[in-house]
Amino acid sequence: MKKSFILLALCIPIFYGSARGQSLNKQSVAREILNDAKLDTIQKRALTLLKGFSAGTSYNEVWIRDFTTFINGSLKTHDPGTVKNVLLMFFKIQGNDGNIVDGLVDTSKAHGGYEYRYSKLLPAWAAHKNTVETDQESSLVQAVKKYIDATGDNSILMEVIDGKTVIRRMEDAVQYILNDRWSEKYQLVKGATTIDWGDVQPESGWGVAINNKTKWAIDIYDNAMFAIALRDLVAMKPAGYSFTRDWSAVAARLKTSVRSHLWSAKSQKYLPHIYLDGSPFKPDFDENKILYTGGSICAIIAGFNTVAEIRQINRQMNEAASKEKFATIGMTVYPPYPAEQFPNMHPYIYQNAGDWTWFGGRIAEALLPYHMEADAYEALKPMIKRTILHKGFFEWYDVQNGKPKGSGDFRGEAGVLFDAITLLKDWANKQVKK
Template structure:
């Protein structure tokens, strides 16, 4: 039955008292979602692109923060053994302190001309070279989240008992979490730390510094993205661990404390949004710059997915993102920072470029997933629309988009965008099928 005819039929049932107004509304929306052929087109294109694992045409490496966002789609088209091996390589590069690299690449493909000292090698993976942007605090958490997705989809719990250099994957996961507790922990706030970056980004603001590596100029800070990712990772670890597993720490207690402290120190109830940063050794920005007025979309998306906000708070966050996006001609709720940092405050990245106000479906799509999780289906479908349209317009998946012109920028064949759109489409269709 076509959506218009179905709506008329449902309206008749409503008038007869057989259905509630909300049920009629839900059924009409479900019919519209299920009839949207764009979802089929983008799903098929996403799955074709996910035949590979590198982040995109500009990136030869397999990055864990990217793989974590398209592993669900990868498992639809690849044998689980292949995906399992790719995940295990990250543990083969794990340092003794527990930290996890960003990504790895075959040595013969690695571009060592720009900074050969940044490459990391392991006797357990002699054919590969790895790297790590040390300003980030999401490599460990991204890998743990990816492992949980792998286990949930495949049912393969044996990966947790797999031994790498004498330690099981379960032990190595706990090593990774302990690294964050030891090397990236603020006892004062009970939260994890990292370098000052924009939202989920991996570039520091200081001019003349190596933007992606910790150095003497680094300003240490606390943000919601890193902590929401850690909160999710701990819960993912707890969800898949074998019965009776003895852990070195009480991770349930740590997770509860983390949630409490995120809410206490980062959530601003009067403003209905998250504070961009808490600074530990001084701010890199001028005293008259009001950073607390900025809106971070990516950290907000991860906080919602982590279960850190109530439905009422989610509605407020969403309204702010929609209103902010409406101020730029081609922006969606995936615009990284609202508004962008002025160049004088962030010399390493100009306004409207890359992470400084670029529009990233990679995180906008995750916000859509958060809306679906809390039953904001109409909002999710409406706000997904411009993301779908630009994929169709430019006939591909791109790293980010310029909000003033709408032009695609950065890497082409960006698998992160394909992955989050695929997951968002899956969430919408699941709801629609249950409410048709």
């Protein structure tokens, strides 16, 4: 009895010290964040850039998949009504089947080679839809939720456009996915074969449109985005409004299917694709060795993983980044697809292992709810550093030489960094007040 008491007494300060040590470490991280002047610089520069709505200097379009990632910054630089009108534009040109377009552009600049769509409700604007993607509908729902969260203006939900309220139009949008982009066999969202969250098919030619070469597949990004959209839709339900179906049940079924078919418990990672009508790659190519980072981060945000799994995903992303001199966890995939497998996009180019802060920067949103603040901050540091170094926000970076590539003044990167820093600062301020 006496011996047991002594052992217990010895254990008490050890446990207390461990908890106290964790608390002190969090305080240290919080102070470092609040004293990091580079974070302030990035946010100021981001707000300067976010006075516009097009994706960047190389793009004339307002893209919904981009806009949803910088709408919070836009609401800091524009009055809410201006931002609200941009959101409503996408509903004014919504398809009769509920589908949402990718991009909107002034008709005088509609020369991108796309099949353009027009609407009497949106004069002087043209729109187009990248049909290999399955994230436009989910992106718009998420953007409306962010608008309401930031402004408190939920009147947008009952705005009537051509006889339908916005909330009903959002239901139509997610129903479109179930009607047109749904695998009954797997109970998951489908799309064309692309690299992670990318929008280009493997085969050479015009890679952004469904064609006779398209191989239909299921990936984690599309399903994570849909899950987040369903969660947001349910959270936005106006008082007294009746949904056309039980969207919470759809979301629950989706998570079960993701866990059953896309998550590999053995490798603690998501499978790149499940193919519905054959793979576009050669039989001897083992695609499952490739790590998808952006989709994995979105999956964490969607709530698909346990804390232990999230730590494994984070470890694998950091391990992959360590293998290239200038990489961060924003490196889209690793290793890249060989050129003979993906002729439309060679290794280390664009979405084939290019490094995108636009997705890597979302790590803060992914990790902070799981008390992994230090991990999130450490992951963001190299992204912040290179943004300062190159004096601007760029579409992507070459992991082999560190050079910025693609569009300059890329608003997606600016918006994601603005949001990530805001989340870190909010956490840090709460921590130091304890």
